[in-house]
Amino acid sequence: MENSLGDFLRSRRSRIQPEEVGLPGHGRRRVPGLRREEVAQLAGVSVDYYVRLEQGRGGSASDAVLDAVARVLRLDDVEAAHLRSLARPPKPSAAASSARGRQQVRAGTRLLLDMMAGVPAFVLGRRMEVLAWNGLADAVHGYSSRPGGGDPNAARQVFLDPAAREFYVQWEAVAAETVAYLRRDAGLHPEDARLSALVGELSVRSEEFRRLWADHQVREKTHGVKLIRHPLVGELDFGYETLGVNGSPEQLLVAFTAPAGSPTAQKLALLASWTADGSPARVE
Structure with a gap:
């Protein structure tokens, strides 16, 4: 045990x-x-x-x-x-029990994503599940075109997607941050069967995940930088900010940022022009 x-x-x-x-x-x-x-x-x-x-x-x-x-x-x-x-493991509450399944995103939060048309933004929930996203986030991350379908999960994408090492310029740092965030989630929710299943799946399928999980690093997701090598527009140098969604426990709105006039901002404008069809934020 x-x-x-x-x-x-x-x-x-x-x-x-x-x-x-x-x-x-x-x-x-x-x-x-x-x-x-x-x-x-x-x-x-x-x-x-x-x-x-x-x-x-x-x-x-x-x-x-x-x-x-x-x-x-x-x-x-x-x-x-x-x-x-x-x-001192937290006692399960009614709210915690309801969060054992896939979390729901409020209509108002989805509308906010739609209105952030010039900013890649998505909602991250428990177990690093990507719950909703806007068109530009989809253009950057390809949530709606992921191989095999199924619910998008940031941890699975980092460790199990063959393209992840090319997509993340600093893959090792992203992998370590991902595991440290999952470790924190596991400490807060030791009885979460879905999280245990995710950790088990990643441990079986990824040697790198097993090694990092054994290191017991813990970290919150707050802000930082993310360097991405996009298959269409090349390297994107983002900052990112995470904001708690009030009234929706353990949901974070993650927004990618780039200074006006920067090469990344110009490439985002190009991606936005390709997705400017009025598509609403996708929710799975």
């Missing part, structure tokens, strides 16, 4: 060298990084309690204990929140 909490804690302590926290680093060590005894000492808890925490038998750990462990392991805010989710 998977012990996500223990695996996460071990992965985080393995990256910290004793010298970094004022401990002697000489002597032979069987594993890299800090020992469990050293984490317990620095966090001010008993070794027995910390061992039980790593084994998933720590009960309902207090905020003080989890904050102390997060400090010792130098977790950032996202990692610390992930630690709390693993140590």
Whole structure:
């Protein structure tokens, strides 16, 4: 049985060298990084309690204990929140239960996508499912012409689409970000069977996914850059912003941006001219 909490804690302590926290680093060590005894000492808890925490038998750990462990392991805010989710799994709610299937996009959100005609924009839901998109996002990503049909999923596209390594100029970075975002989702929804099935599918079919999943990185999707090699117009250098959709829990509106007059903006205008047929935002 998977012990996500223990695996996460071990992965985080393995990256910290004793010298970094004022401990002697000489002597032979069987594993890299800090020992469990050293984490317990620095966090001010008993070794027995910390061992039980790593084994998933720590009960309902207090905020003080989890904050102390997060400090010792130098977790950032996202990692610390992930630690709390693993140590104290959220209780399923009615809203969470309804989100176990494919989420629905409000009519008003779909209309907003349609009105953003000059901006590639889409709605990303749980499990990195692409729930809706506008014409320009379709022109960039090809959601409506994906091989094999089926619901579009950003994680499947990154790891299972043979064209993904050519499409994403920085594929390795995109792959790592994708897995880290899925890890966070898994911590928030440990009972999600659809997410478990997705992780299982990707683990079986992609060696790169298995390697990255075992690294236990966690990350939110906020903003950044995305370099795309489009089959028709060549390289596109985007920024992207993600905005929460109020009233629709765990849906993000993702918009790609390019400075006015830039080569990417000019290529977007060309793509927009090819899709200027009034097609509404596609929803699957």
